[in-house]
Amino acid sequence: MNTLSINNLSLIYKNGFQAVKDISLDIGNGMFGLLGPNGAGKSSLMKTIVGLQKPTSGQIIFNGKDVSNNPDDIKQNLGFLPQDFGVYPKVSAYDLLEHIAVLKGINNSKERKEQILSLLEKVNLSDFRKKEVHTFSGGMKQRFGVAQALLGNPKIIIVDEPTAGLDPEERNRFNSLLNDISQDVIVILSTHLVEDVRNLCSEMAVMNNGQILRQGKPADLISELENRIWSKPVDTTELENYLSSHEIISRQLIERQLHITVFSEQQPEKFEAVNPLLEHVYFRTLTQKP
Ligand SMILES: Nc1ncnc2c1ncn2[C@@H]1O[C@H](COP(=O)(O)OP(=O)(O)O)[C@@H](O)[C@H]1O
Ligand SMILES: [Mg+2]
Incomplete structure (x- = not known):
């Protein structure tokens, strides 16, 4: 070794x-x-x-x-x-x-x-x-x-x-x-x-x-992110609101529709659960406030 x-x-x-x-x-x-x-x-x-x-x-x-x-x-x-x-x-x-x-x-x-x-x-x-x-x-x-x-x-x-x-x-x-x-x-x-x-x-x-x-x-x-990652399609015009109210870790276009992914201990209203991936670990680490 x-x-x-x-x-x-x-x-x-x-x-x-x-x-x-x-x-x-x-x-x-x-x-x-x-x-x-x-x-x-x-x-x-x-x-x-x-x-x-x-x-x-x-x-x-x-x-x-x-x-x-x-x-x-x-x-x-x-x-x-x-x-x-x-x-x-x-x-x-x-x-x-x-x-x-x-x-x-x-x-x-x-x-x-x-x-x-x-x-x-x-x-x-x-x-x-x-x-x-x-x-x-x-x-x-x-x-x-x-x-x-x-x-x-x-x-x-x-x-x-x-x-x-x-x-x-x-x-x-x-x-x-x-x-x-x-x-x-x-x-x-x-x-x-x-x-x-x-x-x-x-x-x-x-x-x-x-x-x-x-x-x-x-x-x-x-696995630390299990049950803590949520996603939702949003309009570009709504983005500003979510930025102030949620911990957004990434935004992504999927088939021309903007989706935001957030970190939250509880399920935010109208968001869907997402299986955590390493990219969520990465994005969360980079966006997390110390
Ligand atoms: N010889 C150097 N003198 C001064 N700053 C440098 C030098 N080399 C790299 N940097 C700076 O150090 C930082 C990290 O660069 P680097 O180590 O190349 O990052 P990475 O490989 O992750 O892209 C950058 O801001 C870069 O501009
Ligand atoms: Mg390099």
């Missing part, structure tokens, strides 16, 4: 902006979902965990060892798929993996070759190993990204918004790949897609404005 403990972690950028505010998390093997809207601070938190940014305060403890001031201690055990990979050099997929493997310190050339070939197989890119990565489709690039993250058999894999920009089929394929690799390692997945967390993650946290607002098992967080 691997453990990653984040204790009171804060990150203030050079311009004085605090993107990570006193975050504490305990993460074990399996897939952990970090769910939050754009600008929540997910990438800032992940870049701090992987050692690309030094925390302003707080600790990162990996398998009992404080790695916050010496990122090299975690780098050997870590694979990272950043949100923005930047520009790919004009070399083949195989050669790029070879290059990254050397950087990761896999010095034995036979071992390097074996790992690269088996990872290409795992992410379904064996047939494309001689092609240059910049010519790949979005889904292929992300699968390549997983292969490079897995070089060196890391114990923690961090993937930052990996399915943004993938079409539904590529997204499914990518998610099942993540699911396959998450058995014996820690995988931290950041996303703004509630569905991906629901389908993949055994533990999750909701992040906004640099803070962790909720954390737990998706199923537990959902």
Whole structure:
């Protein structure tokens, strides 16, 4: 079992902006979902965990060892798929993996070759190993990204918004790949897609404005909302009234009709009961007043 403990972690950028505010998390093997809207601070938190940014305060403890001031201690055990990979050099997929493997310190050339070939197989890119990565489709690039993250058999894999920009089929394929690799390692997945967390993650946290607002098992967080979520079709003109009298957690057009979903301990008049979903947990967490 691997453990990653984040204790009171804060990150203030050079311009004085605090993107990570006193975050504490305990993460074990399996897939952990970090769910939050754009600008929540997910990438800032992940870049701090992987050692690309030094925390302003707080600790990162990996398998009992404080790695916050010496990122090299975690780098050997870590694979990272950043949100923005930047520009790919004009070399083949195989050669790029070879290059990254050397950087990761896999010095034995036979071992390097074996790992690269088996990872290409795992992410379904064996047939494309001689092609240059910049010519790949979005889904292929992300699968390549997983292969490079897995070089060196890391114990923690961090993937930052990996399915943004993938079409539904590529997204499914990518998610099942993540699911396959998450058995014996820690995988931290950041996303703004509630569905991906629901389908993949055994533990999750909701992040906004640099803070962790909720954390737990998706199923537990959902069951807390049992008999507390209600919905009703409304006219746009009535919306103002409901906003002042109800705790609205989302508004949605269903077949061109506006529906509001509210949180309430009792059934509000003329509202229908709704089975709680993870998106209700997410929306309620984001709209809830502290
Ligand atoms: N290098 C930086 N300097 C200053 N502010 C930054 C920097 N990088 C990100 N931010 C700010 O930090 C906040 C969180 O950004 P980010 O971590 O990218 O969020 P997310 O990944 O959840 O979309 C945003 O307001 C963003 O503008
Ligand atoms: Mg981000």
